[in-house]
Amino acid sequence: MRLPSRFRVPALTLLASLVAACGTVPSRDASTPLTFVVVRHAEKATDDPDDPSLSPAGRTRASALAARLRDAPLVAAYATEFRRTQQTAQPVADAHRLQLTAYYARGPAGEIAARWKQAHRSGTVLVVGHSNTVPDLVAALCGCATDAMDETEYDRMSIVRFDADGRARLEVQRYGAPAGP
Structure with missing residues (x-):
């Protein structure tokens, strides 16, 4: 199919712009530094031994996470x-009108x-993982040592902030109701 001449130049310009954009690496914006917020999933129910949903306490914690990140400049949720x-993660993604993206839990x-x-x-x-994956993900993001996570710990929020030079800094906070022993 051949495009009419009035569409050829704009179509070629658009194509060239798209190709150029695909090869461009976005620069770090110093005004909104790159920040990863990594948490373990909230409290789980006992409805399915292989893939449980959240318990009522877990749903409350997920809402607390959404409230905590309400004003954050969220660009992605995994x-x-x-x-x-x-x-x-869904309440946070919904509040920011973002698509939730899945990643493989057992990936490196x-x-x-x-x-x-x-x-x-x-x-x-935002990154939501599991007690046996969150410490490794945080360590890989910040290039620093992290503590193991107990099976009863649901309230740890690991925040990895990158400065304009790409140096990472880890801060650990708590959110929602206290969890664990």
Whole structure:
């Protein structure tokens, strides 16, 4: 099919612009530094031994996470393929009108973190994982040591902030009702 002449130049210009944009790496915006907020999924129910949903306490914690991140410049939300992580992240994604993106829970933390750091140059990125994956993901994001996570710990919020030079700083906070022993 041949385009009429009045469409040829604009179509070629558009195509050239798209190709150029695909090869461009976004620069870090110093006014909104790149920040990763990494949490474990909220409290889980006992409805399914393989893929449980959130318990009432977990739904309350997911709402607390959404409230905590209400004013954050959220640009992406990631959760593993399991219901409990997706249900933890969904209220945050909904509040920011973002599509929730799934990632493979058992994927190599270093590769996943590198992909996220390449894809996002500024703004806040939410990551929801599991007690056995969150410490490795945080360590891979910040290039620092992190503490193991107990199976009863649901309230840890690891915040990895990058400065304009790409140096990472880890801050650990708590959110929602206290959890654990």
